[in-house]
Amino acid sequence: MGAGVVERIVTLAGERRLPVREGGDLGGLPVLFHHGTPASRHAAALVDAAAHRAGIRLISFNRPGYGDVPTNPPSLASVGADTIRIADAIGIERFATAGISGGGPYALATALAGPERVVQVTVVAGIGPWRIINPDDPNDPERQFLSLADAGQIEEALAGFRAELAAETGDLLSLDDEAMMATYLDGAPPDDLRWLDRHKRLLWAVDLREALHNMDGYARDNVAWGGEWDIDISALGCPVRLYYGDQDRLVPPEHGRWLAERIPHALLVTFPEAGHGTTAFDFWDTILAALHDTRTVRSPFR
Secondary structure: OOOOOEEEEEEEHHHEEEEEEEEEOOOOEEEEEEOOOOOOHHHHHHOHHHHHHHOEEEEEEOOOOOOOOOOOOOOHHHHHHHHHHHHHHOOOOOEEEEEEHHHHHHHHHHHHHOOOOEEEEEEEOOOOOHHHHOOOOOOOHHHHHHHHHHOOOHHHHHHHHHHHHHHHHOOHHHOOHHHHHHHHOOOOOHHHHOOOOHHHHHHHHHHHHHHOOOOHHHHHHHHHHHOOOOOOHHHOOOOEEEEEEOOOOOOOHHHHHHHHOOOOOEEEEEEOOOOHHHHHHOOHHHHHHHHHOOOOOOOOOO
16 A cells, blocks of 8 residues: 655646645545645645555645635535546546535535545534524624625625634744644643644644635635535435534534435434544544445445
8 A cells, every 4th residue: 555645736727726635545545535624635634544544545635715725706516516626637536525524515515516426425523504503693703794695795704704713813823833733722622632642733733834824715614604505415316424523512413413314325423522623533543444334335436
């Protein structure tokens, strides 16, 4: 099996240049990986070791607005379509797709964009349309930004989210990696960071610096999945596995239940005593092994 990391630039229509990262087992079964929010293709580094053990070729890329990727209108469907184009560019015909947290809806969108290509979807702590799932607290400023988007004032909504993240992060990027991660994770429940050793903390620092290079990717994610979804998840035809933690405060298990009730062929798995970070990054050996499991969901590569 091949180890290592390959970085390349894929040019899509309109001369949009997207950085693509390949890791895990480079000779393994291909999985297109959608990073969380805010994050970048480098988030896949936290999954590489498990992917290598499972024989998975893990392919990730920056969504619009992250790093130097050109922006486009916020959309789940357009990122799904871009994912299919990336698979075309690197010569992959059939593949699975996976998404963490804010990347979850994009994994679903990918399967809808290429139903004959995507053979299984994995969503890990993936956010649902949260204003529908939790309609309370109308004074939340993020709901106010999304109300602007609902009214067609997309740029104003994006500006609100960019300003919110800039205020939250402050001078975070001016710190060294250790101090930056300590500040970023301040307040996180210690039990939810038990998976995070120093090596992974430094990998995450690389990802965070890319993710916060500007605020556009974060803003576009929030509008894309915080607003009305432009995909129909009831039309999904391939198997879908949904993984959630029962102690996740950021993306509670209600999101998984909401999705499972609407997605055909969905299997919902809930990890006990798991918060958001633990769910997102501590179970990948189990999650990736399931791609080979023919007992409950057919193997995507057979």
